[in-house]
Amino acid sequence: MRDTAHVDDAPGLLDRLAAGTVICAEGYLFELERRGYLQAGAYVPEVVLEHPELVTGLHREFVHAGSEVVQAFTYYGHREKLRLIGKEDLLEPLNRGALEIAAAVARESGTLAAGNICNTNIYADDAESRRAVRAIFDEQVAWIAQAGMDFVIGETFSFEAEAQLALAAIRDAGLASVITLAVHRAPQTRDGLDPAEACARLAAAGADVVGLNCIRGPRTMLPLIRTIRAAVDGHVAALPVPYRTTDAEPSFQSLTDPDCDCIPGGRPFPTALDPFLCNRYEIAEFARAAAALDVRYLGVCCGAGPHMIRSMAEALGRRPPASAYSPDMSRHAFLGTDATLRAANRAWAEEL
Numbered sequence: 060m061r062d063t064a065h066v067d068d069a070p071g072l073l074d075r076l077a078a079g080t081v082i083c084a085e086g087y088l089f090e091l092e093r094r095g096y097l098q099a100g101a102y103v104p105e106v107v108l109e110h111p112e113l114v115t116g117l118h119r120e121f122v123h124a125g126s127e128v129v130q131a132f133t134y135y136g137h138r139e140k141l142r143l144i145g146k147e148d149l150l151e152p153l154n155r156g157a158l159e160i161a162a163a164v165a166r167e168s169g170t171l172a173a174g175n176i177c178n179t180n181i182y183a184d185d186a187e188s189r190r191a192v193r194a195i196f197d198e199q200v201a202w203i204a205q206a207g208m209d210f211v212i213g214e215t216f217s218f219e220a221e222a223q224l225a226l227a228a229i230r231d232a233g234l235a236s237v238i239t240l241a242v243h244r245a246p247q248t249r250d251g252l253d254p255a256e257a258c259a260r261l262a263a264a265g266a267d268v269v270g271l272n273c274i275r276g277p278r279t280m281l282p283l284i285r286t287i288r289a290a291v292d293g294h295v296a297a298l299p300v301p302y303r304t305t306d307a308e309p310s311f312q313s314l315t316d317p318d319c320d321c322i323p324g325g326r327p328f329p330t331a332l333d334p335f336l337c338n339r340y341e342i343a344e345f346a347r348a349a350a351a352l353d354v355r356y357l358g359v360c361c362g363a364g365p366h367m368i369r370s371m372a373e374a375l376g377r378r379p380p381a382s383a384y385s386p387d388m389s390r391h392a393f394l395g396t397d398a399t400l401r402a403a404n405r406a407w408a409e410e411l
């Protein structure tokens with residue numbers, strides 16, 4: 060298996076995983092939607108062409124916070140999504156543009172450049188659909204290979220069979236792969252497999268890293284990761300969404316908000332999830348728990364912010380550049396302990 064490093068003597072993904080944990084920030088779609096440059100609904104990353112500088116900037120922010128992978132922003136940038144919005148002519152420039160942006164940030168920062176393919180939403184268990192899905196993956200993987208990316212992330216697959224098609228496309232191009240499944244409310248794939256069994260099959264088919272991303276928050280993803288870890292010999296990935304999912308509402312789509320009656324349609328997903336957001340300490344706790352299971356490919360998906368990635372990195376004992384600005388409450392005007400602070404303000408802290 061080729062594991063192309065962008066700089067000849069730099070360690071590639073598999074070298075880095077052999078040595079320890081690799082952090083990969085995801086969640087570009089949600090973050091750029093929040094910032095007002097991407098439309099919720101179709102969720103197509105046209106921002107790559109419309110505001111490439113914002114994509115470059117967000118890559119840099121995540122790297123600054125500790126991400127060691129720059130994931131090209133081609134999530135939902137595939138042919139089916141561009142057909143849906145009537146812009147198939149943008150398919151190739153969008154993909155090539157996103158790859159170029161990610162590769163440039165990886166090069167300047169000494170991180171890994173990853174191509175990205177994802178759920179097509181047209182997979183069905185018939186020959187015609189399989190052919191169409193595979194064609195979507197093949198054209199994107201060809202652009203990824205031409206861009207010289209270090210490896211390919213195939214993510215958010217609800218069907219194990221669709222993940223297998225993605226893996227086959229990546230392997231046929233001779234590239235290393237991280238394949239992650241999306242598990243919704245029921246703890247199984249959409250084709251009815253236990254996630255551990257599905258991951259074992261993907262590993263057996265040659266995926267370099269297998270695991271889960273998106274959909275479930277730390278609390279409802281970790282138990283599944285434990286079973287995957289037990290079923291797989293190779294590397295395992297865990298990239299939850301940063302939301303407080305529960306046993307009763309285990310996916311972020313299933314969350315309900317009894318404290319709010321003004322959400323259009325009534326469902327917090329995807330644009331009213333704010334009150335469910337995990338704090339940075341919960342993300343750190345997840346990182347420690349996953350690392351203790353020897354889960355070596357870690358990240359945060361939809362909803363992630365740089366502060367969460369920094370928290371994850373620090374939980375693993377690292378100090379990314381952003382750690383220079385990690386909290387130091389000792390000099391807070393009211394809550395601090397610094398001897399030069401005004402005693403009256405510190406005494407008043409109880410009134411805050």
Ligand SMILES: [Zn+2]
Binds near residue numbers: 086300360361
């Ligand atoms: Zn996600």
